[in-house]
Amino acid sequence: MLRPQGFREGALSVEEVSKLIDDRMQAAIDGDYYGVLGVEKDAESSAIQASYIAMAKTIHPDMMGKEGLEDYKDKAGELFKFATEAQEVLTHNKKRKSYDSGDLVAKGVHGGEATGSEERNRKNKAKIQYQKGSVLLNRKGWADAEAHLREAVELNEEEPRYWRKLGWAIFNNSEADKTKRQDEACRCWIQALELNEEDPEAHYYMALYHKSKSDLKKMKNALVRTVKLKPRHVEAQRELRLLKMREEKLKAADTPINRFFKAFANLGKKKKK
Structure with missing residues (x-):
């Protein structure tokens, strides 16, 4: 069986534990049960x-006594509480189906931020809309997903993932004018990258936008950036391979003899005119 993501055999260093807590806390803030446990959505209950x-052995609050981790005790406690909730839901068939369908929405945590109740409620509402939109995206319900994600962005404009997924919903929503939706999606992804320049998915979506506009140079640059940020990005790697094949094909066709025949054909066309 594969090791859970983020864990390995042997004790982790202080730096590794703190990074793991920070990474998983972001998933907890988003109300992502799968992300907080570091498992795929099709993971079996045993995994x-x-x-x-593995999390209990590494980031349980009682494990934060190590020098350099004292300040992480409260965050680890909040994170582990959410991880426990995630484990209980995802190992219960009925609850897991409700969560996957969007009927059961995780409230998430606040990451230790001292926010007022009004702001917290607003962000929670945005998070719920984001989660519903994400579920609909997985089902390719583009129009409905767009509606939920627009509301999420209106409630919280500071979350880059909301902008990124809204752009993806708009880009794929065939009910709208193609050119308009492509350009609006692009604006969403630009906004997402302004908030988080190191978001590989936003760069990948920008590559697809440039592809739709036949701007292969910008497409390639965006794909290279995607793979640099996420080396195992399968879709970006595939697009880069296809681009390389196209470039090689064009290069192979650009031979002296082919240029001669092309010029000869063009000359014939001019004579006919």
Whole structure:
């Protein structure tokens, strides 16, 4: 069985533990049960349980006594509480189906931020709309997903992932004018990158936008940036391979003899005129 993501054999260093807590806390803030446990959405219950146990051995609040981790105790406690909730839901068939369908929405955590109740409620509402939109995106319900994600962005304009997924919903929503939706999607992804320049998915979506505009140079640059940020980005790697094949094909066709025949053909066309 594969090791849960983020964990390995042997004790982790202080730096590794703190980074793991920070990374998983972002998933907890988003109300992402799968992300907080570091498992795929099709993971079996045994893998989910194994990841939870690995977390318990590494980031349980009682483990934060190590020098350099004292300040992480409260955050680890909040994170582990959410991870426990995630484990309970994802190992329960009925609850997991409700969560996957969007009927059960995780409230998430606040990451230790001292926010007022009004702002917290607003962000929670945005998070719920984002989660519903994400579920609909997975089902390719583009129009409905767009509606939920627009509301999420209106409630919280500071979250780059909301902008990124809104752009993807707009880009694929065939009910709208093609050119207009492509350009609006592009604006969403630009906004997402302004908020988080190191978001590989936003760069990948920009590559697809440039592809739709036949701007292969910008497309390639965006794909290279995507792979640099996320080396195992399968879709970006595939697009880069296709681009390379196209470039090689064009290069192979650009031979002296081919240029001669092309010039000869063009000359014939001019004579006919």
